Amino acid sequence: MPNTIQALLADPQLLRIEADTLQKRLTPSLKTAAKQAWPEFQTRLQQVLPELLALYLELYGELFECSYYLEQLLKQLAKSAAVRPDYLRAEDAQPQQWHQDEHALGAACYVDLFAGNFQGLKTRIPYLKQTGINYLHLMPLFKAPEPNSDGGYAVSDYRSTMPKLGSMAELADLMHELHQQGIRPVLDFVFNHTSDEHRWAEKAKAGDPLYRDFYFFFTEAERDRYAPTLREIFPEIRRGSFTLEAKSGLWVWTTFNSFQWDLNYANPAVFNAMADEMLFLANQGASVLRLDALAFVWKQAGTNCENLPKAHTVIRAFNAVTRIAAPALQFKSEAIVHPDDVVKYIAPQECQLSYNPLLMALLWNSLATRKTRLLTESLQRRFAIDPQCSWVNYIRCHDDIGWTFDDQVAWQIGINPDHHRQFLNQFYTGRFPGSFASGVPFQLNPVTGDCRVAGMLSSLAGVEKAQAEQNSQHLDHALARIYLLNSIILSIGGLPLLYMGDELGIQNDYSFSQDPAKKDDSRWVNRVAVSDQDLAKAADSNHLSGRIYQQLQHLVKVRSQLPVLGRGRTDILWHANQHVFVYQRELRGQKVLCLVNFSEQVQACGDLPGNAWTDALSGLRIDGNHLTLTPYQVLWLVAR
Ligand code: GLC
Ligand code: GLC
16 A cells, blocks of 8 residues: 555556555455456546545545545445445446436335335335336335434434344345346435434443544534534424533534434544445445435534535545445435535536425425416526436425525515515415415424425325315316426426325325324324325226326326437426426427416417427327417427
8 A cells, every 4th residue: 555645646557556455455255256346346446546535635635544544445445346246236337327218217215104114115016117116215224213213314223224124134135126127226325414322423422532533522612613603404303403412511413303413524434434334235236325414514613514515525535435336326415405505416426316406396386376487597597417417306205395496586586585485384384375285384493484394295286175175176276286296397307206105196194293203393294104005096097096196107108208308408498478387308309398387277378489289298289379278287299
């Protein structure tokens, strides 16, 4: 091993020696295992090491032990590559733009709520395939504190699973099976924090200085250097971002719940330890890791400690690690922050995939206001991303809806952003007169008045209310809204992500309020169980669930016949009618023009360029002159 990293950077020849020395240092059994994987590994090391080194130096270059930690990291990479299963190594060699395919369709579920356990999930593979799903996010399934673990987002051990779901070996087996069935498994990489029951946290509590440094243990004065500029994420649960640790009498950094301890990435031991956990998960079969709460991973006094430049460096360094040791692995960014910050995580060298929280929030906004200006203006600025990357477009997920649009864009079109957020919260919690929605408020901040909304798709879109009122016209409108939302995530460009249960129109589950471990977190209202009986309704067109499911299936089918809806470029178009949303997809001269009426009134759309169009959804010929859209109508127009 060379003594200085700079030397390596200066002379690429040394990289060769680096790889050779590394190989010599492996234990005999690993050497045998590594034999096959080694040539590929060495090539990739050669290619990516300069980049990894530069990033590592940026993070840790000033530390005396930097080269020691780097050597440790490289050994870990060699070991991980050596034990990578053959079927994953075969995937490593394939192109990785599968997420841009017109067939690509994702879903997210809690294993226990959707299928009981890992075995149960296997029996649901036919249903997933029938629905067209080929990307499946299995929500946290790791060992976690009981009974409250923030829905599993407080991990006590990244290498063990919750006993009720089955063992890690069963999970690996399930993921292998999913791969064989053409479904890419997605796991969470909850890397901003561990639970306070993780063995590192336990050691820190016991006073071990090595592990104290894995976290932030602050005196009151140290805490107060950071505290004033931080945003409160869960203000209903606990004010501030710190928790007093009883034994030490020190303050531990806890951005989320008190039992979720933020990791200290300024410590290279933390980076290395988490890189090891990450590669372990990759080798169990994960195709994608969802980088949970990634905006928070770097801290600097005097800032809000979100989206800091070094947070990007950490993620890019992890990305370089995967390109060396597990290249088929991709990252999905979970940055539910300002739109300008969301896009900064998206790059082939950072996160190839990203949730699209702007689209999500503004679709709901347009349904409430029946207007599309904010949606159009915002997306015109913030939809274009690197052509090798993809948005993950979703309508609902297991979390709340935060109204993360850009205040400046709102002001420009005459909307007061704060008042508007208040309106949206009122509207979606059903308190605004005439609202169709049945949602629940989440984390009302008593000081700022800030609040978010929780609820299942069908409840928020109006099905729940219409059924309670027994109003069939309202019910039709609610179904049309669901269809409209699905049509957009399936056609606007990116990987559409369904939230299991929504495809069947399952409504809010209010029983969480009876459960002491859940009652303080209203997101449980949209974490519903899906039974065999529920799934059986998919085929029943007389049942509401069947209607919702079959409408979705129709959209999926039509999309899969139009390659332009996969890889095509997206242009968000301005339209004179402010109730109509228009965008165009284009691929090598093939075009699809999508028009969506966000109101329950007929809307005039003027004349379209050219008049010979066919609506791919209905198969009908459409005359482009004096086009009108019926209430909530969606058109996918293809030139004849
Ligand atoms: C992410 C998860 C959310 C969790 C938080 C803290 O935002 O989606 O459920 O509460 O991270 O881990
Ligand atoms: C996320 C977001 C926050 C969200 C929370 C949990 O990481 O940044 O706005 O509400 O975690 O849902």
